[in-house]
Amino acid sequence: MCHQSVGLIARLLESAGISTLCMSSALDISRAVNPPRTAFLDYPLGHTAGKPGDPALQREIMLEALEAFTSLTAPGAVKMLPFRWSEDNSWQKTAMRGKDDRLPRLDTPQYQSEDDRSRAEEACAICPPRTS
Amino acid sequence: MPVEYISRIRDLYLSLGYGAYKWTVNETPPPWQPLRKPLAQCRLALLASGGIYVAGQTAFHYKDDTSFRAIPRDTAVADLRATHFAYDLTDARRDPNVVFPIGTLRGLAQEGVIGALAGHAYSFMGGIYSARRVTEELAPALCDALEREQADAALLVPV
Numbered sequence: 129m130c131h132q133s134v135g136l137i138a139r140l141l142e143s144a145g146i147s148t149l150c151m152s153s154a155l156d157i158s159r160a161v162n163p164p165r166t167a168f169l170d171y172p173l174g175h176t177a178g179k180p181g182d183p184a185l186q187r188e189i190m191l192e193a194l195e196a197f198t199s200l201t202a203p204g205a206v207k208m209l210p211f212r213w214s215e216d217n218s219w220q221k222t223a224m225r226g227k228d229d230r231l232p233r234l235d236t237p238q239y240q241s242e243d244d245r246s247r248a249e250e251a252c253a254i255c256p257p258r259t260s
Numbered sequence: 261m262p263v264e265y266i267s268r269i270r271d272l273y274l275s276l277g278y279g280a281y282k283w284t285v286n287e288t289p290p291p292w293q294p295l296r297k298p299l300a301q302c303r304l305a306l307l308a309s310g311g312i313y314v315a316g317q318t319a320f321h322y323k324d325d326t327s328f329r330a331i332p333r334d335t336a337v338a339d340l341r342a343t344h345f346a347y348d349l350t351d352a353r354r355d356p357n358v359v360f361p362i363g364t365l366r367g368l369a370q371e372g373v374i375g376a377l378a379g380h381a382y383s384f385m386g387g388i389y390s391a392r393r394v395t396e397e398l399a400p401a402l403c404d405a406l407e408r409e410q411a412d413a414a415l416l417v418p419v
Contacts, residue, residue, distance in 0.1 A: 129386060129387045130309040132283060132284050133388050133391075133398070134307070134416045134418040136284065136391060137398065139291060140395070140403055141402070142291040146293065146403075146406055146407075146414050147293050147295045147413040148293075148413070148416060149414075149416070150416045151416065151418070152418065153418075153419075154262075154265045154418075156265055157266060157283065160266065160286070161283075161285075162286040162287075162289075163416075164290040164291060168262070170262055172348075173348075174347040174350075174359065175351060175358045175359070176358070176417050176418060176419055177358055177361040177364065178357065178364070179358065180351040180355035183364065183367075186358070187368070190364045190368060193415075194368070194373065194415070197299055197413065198299070203289040203290045220261075220263050223263045225271075225272070228272060229348065231322060231346075232345070233324075233345055234321060234322050235322070236321055237320065237321055238320065238321060238322055238343045239343065240341040240343055240353065241341075244316075244319065245319075247316045248317060248318045251317075252318065
């Protein structure tokens with residue numbers, strides 16, 4: 129759903145005069161929602177901008193992606209980024225297959241840690257309520 | 261060949277007894293606004309859907325949360341947190357740059373590849389099942405925010 133949401137947002141921003149580039153690791157979902165420009169990285173979901181702890185690779189990926197702002201000249205075009213997660217692409221066999229890893233869709237804030245919860249609740253005690 | 265997520269997700273949902281999700285399909289060409297100046301002179305805004313927040317902010321919830329967080333562009337990567345119901349958070353928590361490349365973009369702004377980053381990056385929980393709520397609630401709110409930031413361009417990073 130993330131790729132769909134991002135594509136919808138990009139289309140609105142672009143119509144408001146802001147040039148957009150969507151990164152993507154789910155090519156079929158991106159093509160369906162059809163944002164103005166897409167840079168596709170064939171990595172497992174959760175790594176749209178690179179591998180953890182490898183800032184040099186993250187920089188290379190971002191440079192290749194940003195280049196699409198000028199190299200893509202047709203609305204809806206996709207640039208395929210020249211990076212592979214692994215030699216054999218074996219991660220693709222199990223992606224989104226077999227079992228449901230999603231967490232329950234709870235409607236209360238889901239903190240990374242209890243410490244975050246305390247800090248946010250302390251902050252909320254002294255500030256006016258906000259929705260965003 | 262890239263993974264065909266639409267058919268895999270349909271099969272997964274069916275095996276769990278759910279109906280097929282109706283994906284948004286836009287047959288019409290998207291709007292088109294070429295960069296008005298070179299990227300090296302543009303103010304670029306980062307928007308990302310990986311459920312990133314700063315320690316001290318209220319976290320996202322998992323049920324069509326259409327709120328967003330404004331994250332100051334100088335925020336230390338160590339203060340970023342990740343919460344989301346639909347992807348493996350392990351690597352995003354280890355290095356938030358993999359889904360929220362604020363450190364990467366700061367580096368490229370320093371190098372002069374990008375003119376500047378907008379004052380804030382914007383983060384949300386992209387796993388919103390209702391495309392209507394994205395279009396009617398989240399997208400216009402983000403558009404207003406980017407206009408206030410005077411952003412020339414936006415980089416959007418889904419998960």
